[in-house]
Amino acid sequence: MRYAYYPGCSYHGTGKEYEASTQAVAKKLGMELVEIPDWSCCGATAAHGKSHLLNIALPARNLAIAEGMGLDVTTGCAACYQQLAHANKRMTESQETREQVKKVTGKEYKGTLKVKSLVEAIGTIDPELIKSQVVKPLSKLKVAAYYGCLLVRPPEITGFDDPENPMFMDNMMKLAGAEALDWAHKTECCGASLGVSNLGIAVKLINKILKAVVDSGADCVVVACPFCHLNLDWHQKSVNKQLGTTYEMPVFYFTELLGLAMGISHDELGLKTHFTDTQKVLSLVG
Amino acid sequence: MESINLNQSIAKNADFIQHVGEESGQPVQKCYQCGKCTAGCPVAFAMDYTPNQVIRMVQLGMKDELLRSNTIWICASCSTCSTRCPCNVEITHVMETLRIMAGNSGTAPEGKAKYVEIMYNALLGTVERYGRTYEVGLVLQNNLKSKKLFNGADMGLPMLQRGKMKLMPTKVKGAAEVARIFSEVRKMEGGVK
Numbered sequence: 001m002r003y004a005y006y007p008g009c010s011y012h013g014t015g016k017e018y019e020a021s022t023q024a025v026a027k028k029l030g031m032e033l034v035e036i037p038d039w040s041c042c043g044a045t046a047a048h049g050k051s052h053l054l055n056i057a058l059p060a061r062n063l064a065i066a067e068g069m070g071l072d073v074t075t076g077c078a079a080c081y082q083q084l085a086h087a088n089k090r091m092t093e094s095q096e097t098r099e100q101v102k103k104v105t106g107k108e109y110k111g112t113l114k115v116k117s118l119v120e121a122i123g124t125i126d127p128e129l130i131k132s133q134v135v136k137p138l139s140k141l142k143v144a145a146y147y148g149c150l151l152v153r154p155p156e157i158t159g160f161d162d163p164e165n166p167m168f169m170d171n172m173m174k175l176a177g178a179e180a181l182d183w184a185h186k187t188e189c190c191g192a193s194l195g196v197s198n199l200g201i202a203v204k205l206i207n208k209i210l211k212a213v214v215d216s217g218a219d220c221v222v223v224a225c226p227f228c229h230l231n232l233d234w235h236q237k238s239v240n241k242q243l244g245t246t247y248e249m250p251v252f253y254f255t256e257l258l259g260l261a262m263g264i265s266h267d268e269l270g271l272k273t274h275f276t277d278t279q280k281v282l283s284l285v286g
Numbered sequence: 287m288e289s290i291n292l293n294q295s296i297a298k299n300a301d302f303i304q305h306v307g308e309e310s311g312q313p314v315q316k317c318y319q320c321g322k323c324t325a326g327c328p329v330a331f332a333m334d335y336t337p338n339q340v341i342r343m344v345q346l347g348m349k350d351e352l353l354r355s356n357t358i359w360i361c362a363s364c365s366t367c368s369t370r371c372p373c374n375v376e377i378t379h380v381m382e383t384l385r386i387m388a389g390n391s392g393t394a395p396e397g398k399a400k401y402v403e404i405m406y407n408a409l410l411g412t413v414e415r416y417g418r419t420y421e422v423g424l425v426l427q428n429n430l431k432s433k434k435l436f437n438g439a440d441m442g443l444p445m446l447q448r449g450k451m452k453l454m455p456t457k458v459k460g461a462a463e464v465a466r467i468f469s470e471v472r473k474m475e476g477g478v479k
Contacts, residue, residue: 009419014450040417040464046406048363049385052309054471058413061463104470106463149364154376163369189328189364196428196438197405198398201332201360208328234441273448 003121004066004113005033006084008077008226009041015077015226020270021255022076022118028133028262029125033074036066044079045193045227056097057104059087063115064107076118076255078225079192082150085115085157117151119224119254120160123168130175135263137177140284143257144183144218145169146209148190148228163187169222169254176261183216185209190231203239206231210239210247220250220281222257229253234275250278260285292346299347306344310383316373317341323367323377332398333357337367337377344380353388357381359399390475404431414468417458421451 011019026033043058063084066073073088075081091098092111102108122130145166152163161168164187170180188209191202209232213221223229233251240247251274259269260282271278296303307314323337330336335343335357343352352358361381368376388395395403408427412420429437445451458464 009421012456013421013452014445016448016450038459040458040460041413041419043410043413045363046409048382049359049402049406050389050410051386051471051475052382053475054467057467057471058464061460061467100474104467104474106466149362149366153365154368154378156376187366189362189366191329192362192364193405193409194329194360194362194402196425197401197432198332198360199437201329201398204331205328234444273450275444 001030001121001125002032002034002071003074003116004069004071005035006039006042006062006066006073006075006080007035008075008080010077010226014230017256017270017273018076018226018229018253020268021253021259021264024264024268025122025255025258025262028259028264029122029129031121031125034069034071036062036069036073039065042080042083044077044083047083053100053104055083056087056090057101059083060091060101060109061105061107063088063091063113064105064109067109067113072114072116074116074118074121076224077227078117078148078150079227081115081117082157088113088115089157117158117160117224119151119168122255122258123172127171127175130172130258134176134261136261136286138173138257138261138285139177141178141220141257141281142181142218143173143178143220143222144181144213144216145173145186145222145254146213146228146232147187148223148225149187149192151224152187169224172254172258173222176258178257181216181218183212183218185212188212190228192227192231195231195235199235199238200242202231203235203242206235207239207243207245210236210245210249213249214247219284220252222252222254224254236276248276248280250274250276250281252278252281290348295347299349302349303344303347306380306383306387310376310379312375312377312380313373314341314344314375314380317345317375318373320372322370322372326366326370328364328366329360329362332360337361337381340384341375341377341380344384352384353391353393356395356397356399358384358388359395359402361385401432404428407431410468412455414465415461416455417461417464418456420455422453423455
């Protein structure tokens with residue numbers, strides 16, 4: 001299993017735990033993530049509001065470099081995944097688009113690659129292989145797997161999981177020994193960059209999601225996107241402040257929990273940089 | 287309330303109706319107003335026109351009202367509407383098309399909508415310069431332009447303490463190639479700021 005790996009701009013910033021845990025888990029699973037050399041920003045989540053062409057050309061530069069590597073692309077960030085998969089679809093479908101984009105990027109992309117989210121890339125590995133790496137099953141843990149928007153919608157672009165009731169992360173959590181709960185807000189939107197531009201709107205969305213998590217009886221939320229993590233983890237405080245709630249809900253990347261079940265150390269998984277206290281969950285895991 | 291002569295509006299704005307359909311690639315004329323898009327929209331509460339109203343307004347050629355609306359900027363592009371539409375209208379693409387048209391037409395968005403445009407420009411400004419997003423630059427530019435100087439200020443220290451924000455930008459080797467993408471798109475499309 002070799003992939004051209006697109007880390008995305010948050011890989012050494014707000015999403016650093018995701019990057020650390022992705023690398024650690026990939027190593028355990030024998031998955032080789034070859035970083036796309038000199039990758040650049042995919043344009044999320046702004047280029048779509050400025051120009052259709054810019055929105056395809058920014059991710060296309062990276063697809064063209066990856067095509068030279070001869071490897072299908074994977075990325076952890078749901079927003080980057082959406083950008084890369086969307087550009088890939090548009091260019092695969094239309095020679096005219098490919099030519100127009102080439103004029104802009106100066107790089108040819110023939111359209112030979114598949115773009116997979118990390119959730120799909122790990123979620124399609126033989127379950128027995130994943131199970132064989134689990135040395136500390138998360139048997140005391142109840143989790144609410146949160147997919148958000150861009151990982152599963154629109155299905156014409158994503159297509160690997162059900163857009164209304166996705167199960168990929170739930171199934172992976174079950175392989176790790178946890179109980180994955182059926183809950184109401186799996187695919188509701190967290191507001192994404194409205195957290196930067198209009199926090200007053202975003203806190204209402206985040207509140208609904210956190211309330212549904214609490215109602216489900218989960219010990220924590222599991223995510224697969226640095227933006228979802230930022231909004232649910234960091235802005236949990238903003239929700240408590242603005243709406244008078246008292247949430248203390250830990251938010252984990254799915255790779256962090258897989259890594260814990262695989263016996264990878266907290267340090268290697270980067271577990272110490274969350275905003276909402278994770279100790280409650282970590283003590284359950286042991 | 288101001289009345290609108292719909293026949294005149296459709297005739298006068300026929301080019302607009304056609305343009306939105308072609309640019310978005312969406313069969314907007316197929317919408318029969320079931321309202322499923324609005325029922326599922328997570329941000330409808332903050333919009334001046336709901337998603338189903340926007341599609342009807344496109345059918346009716348209500349260009350000025352649409353390009354001035356905050357809806358086209360508030361839309362979070364979550365694609366819940368697109369996924370559920372029984373007529374396969376990807377409403378997200380229609381919203382994006384209208385947003386791009388509004389940006390290029392010089393219609394200055396106001397209030398909540400303005401903050402969205404400022405954020406887009408702040409983010410893309412760092413990408414054009416460095417090839418990747420530079421979060422500190424983005425936040426500073428965003429706060430300066432939106433005149434909300436201390437927006438997210440409480441985030442700075444905890445982020446830095448955790449090494450989640452870098453003070454200095456990372457510039458990719460191919461930054462000039464990325465800048466070229468921006469300038470070529472500007473040349474081809476003219477209006478992109």
